[in-house]
Amino acid sequence: MKLLQIYRCLCDETRLRILHLLKRGPLCVCHFQTILKLPQVAVSKHLAYLRGKGLVTATRRQQWMIYSLPEKAPVELDLQLRCLQDCVQSYPIFREDLKRLQNIRCAGEPVQRAAIK
Amino acid sequence: MKLLQIYRCLCDETRLRILHLLKRGPLCVCHFQTILKLPQVAVSKHLAYLRGKGLVTATRRQQWMIYSLPEKAPVELDLQLRCLQDCVQSYPIFREDLKRLQNIRCAGEPVQRAAIK
DNA sequence: CACAAATATACCCACTAAGGTATATACGCT
DNA sequence: AGCGTATATACCTTAGTGGGTATATTTGTG
Numbered sequence: 001m002k003l004l005q006i007y008r009c010l011c012d013e014t015r016l017r018i019l020h021l022l023k024r025g026p027l028c029v030c031h032f033q034t035i036l037k038l039p040q041v042a043v044s045k046h047l048a049y050l051r052g053k054g055l056v057t058a059t060r061r062q063q064w065m066i067y068s069l070p071e072k073a074p075v076e077l078d079l080q081l082r083c084l085q086d087c088v089q090s091y092p093i094f095r096e097d098l099k100r101l102q103n104i105r106c107a108g109e110p111v112q113r114a115a116i117k
Numbered sequence: 118m119k120l121l122q123i124y125r126c127l128c129d130e131t132r133l134r135i136l137h138l139l140k141r142g143p144l145c146v147c148h149f150q151t152i153l154k155l156p157q158v159a160v161s162k163h164l165a166y167l168r169g170k171g172l173v174t175a176t177r178r179q180q181w182m183i184y185s186l187p188e189k190a191p192v193e194l195d196l197q198l199r200c201l202q203d204c205v206q207s208y209p210i211f212r213e214d215l216k217r218l219q220n221i222r223c224a225g226e227p228v229q230r231a232a233i234k
Numbered sequence: 235c236a237c238a239a240a241t242a243t244a245c246c247c248a249c250t251a252a253g254g255t256a257t258a259t260a261c262g263c264t
Numbered sequence: 265a266g267c268g269t270a271t272a273t274a275c276c277t278t279a280g281t282g283g284g285t286a287t288a289t290t291t292g293t294g
Contacts, residue, residue, distance in 0.1 A: 001208060007133075039254085041256095041273090042253070044271060045253090080200060082200075165242075182240080
């Protein structure tokens with residue numbers, strides 16, 4: 001059941017934060033490191049997990065791996081990500097992530113170029 | 118984070134089916150057994166799990182334990198259960214559960230009296 | 235009180251996952 | 265080719281979970 005795989009991805013805080021951030025646009029691993037303040041290996045492994053279940057896609061852009069939400073996501077995923085956004089409102093940690101995301105965006109780092117394609 | 122606990126509850130098929138059924142009203146363990154076609158111990162353990170995380174409540178009514186969704190559920194749970202109902206549309210197993218639920222309801226078994234209070 | 239029905243719990247086993255350390259791979263630059 | 269940065273993977277350890285079997289607990293009934 002695809003829905004189950006989605007829920008399994010959602011039952012980890014780091015992955016919730018990753019998906020929440022990806023709703024705003026593609027990001028590379030090092031930016032996740034900065035925003036989430038987590039070691040590279042942790043970020044990388046969670047991204048691999050999400051990728052394995054099809055919740056995110058990845059493409060290389062020079063030496064960076066750019067992760068995104070899938071372009072044509074199945075209905076369940078779409079509903080769940082929407083629900084996640086709603087639920088997350090009251091949790092400060094997600095807001096803080098967004099703040100750090102803004103800082104990065106303003107700095108004009110590689111993601112920018114990559115996201116624009 | 119309460120949201121995480123909810124997601125952890127949702128990442129098991131049996132628990133999804135239980136919560137889906139409880140949306141229709143309170144049920145006792147033996148009815149879950151009948152509807153889910155699972156051994157008593159499995160049902161009981163999943164219900165204990167859900168209860169431990171606060172996703173369901175239980176009260177004794179004679180020799181039956183009646184499980185329900187909490188009366189005043191936190192926002193996240195409410196949103197998640199709503200989302201679950203939406204996602205579940207395309208999965209036959211949940212529809213089949215509802216069918217068996219109807220059969221039980223019509224038979225006028227203890228849940229009836231219990232649910233009416 | 236003995237017994238049956240309904241439910242919960244204890245214990246065991248297998249599997250998954252999460253975190254950490256170390257190492258490998260890929261790419262860009264000189 | 266050698267080096268640095270970015271990223272992935274292998275391996276280890278630990279914790280949580282799910283399924284099964286057996287047993288305990290609670291309640292109702294004769």
